[in-house]
């Protein structure tokens with residue numbers, strides 16, 4: 001079994017593609033060493049990240065991420081055990097969403113304002129992540 005955790009947060013500064021790449025470079029080795037995979041979405045100073053792997057490793061990493069001063073309002077949306085990984089190929093895939101992402105169903109109510117995201121809307125978050133899985 002794998003443990004899957006999805007959270008959202010607000011960036012404390014604008015992240016350029018270069019900033020995101022640097023963050024992912026920093027994350028990739030750690031995640032690979034802990035057998036953690038996932039996806040990071042960024043748009044308009046909002047993040048959604050899916051992390052999957054061993055439960056203890058995911059919770060340890062999440063505690064570190066929560067403390068990171070580059071973002072705030074880190075809010076858990078989904079926590080569940082799964083049989084298979086959603087993004088087995090990515091130690092941390094990422095999408096820096098541009099305006100085209102308006103095509104993504106449900107986008108406008110989501111990442112423009114992550115304060116709208118609550119655990120009750122986990123189903124919609126799953127759909128958004130599925131979209132990226134199908135289009136990756």
Ligand SMILES: Cc1cc2nc3c(=O)[nH]c(=O)nc-3n(C[C@H](O)[C@H](O)[C@H](O)COP(=O)(O)O)c2cc1C
Pocket residue numbers: 023026027028030031040047049061064065066068070071092
């Ligand atoms: C939105 C966001 C997502 C992050 N995702 C990861 C990640 O998947 N893996 C990782 O090792 N660090 C990630 N980090 C970085 C961690 O918060 C932290 O900087 C990292 O664990 C290194 O900590 P250290 O500098 O104290 O060693 C992320 C940070 C942010 C702001």
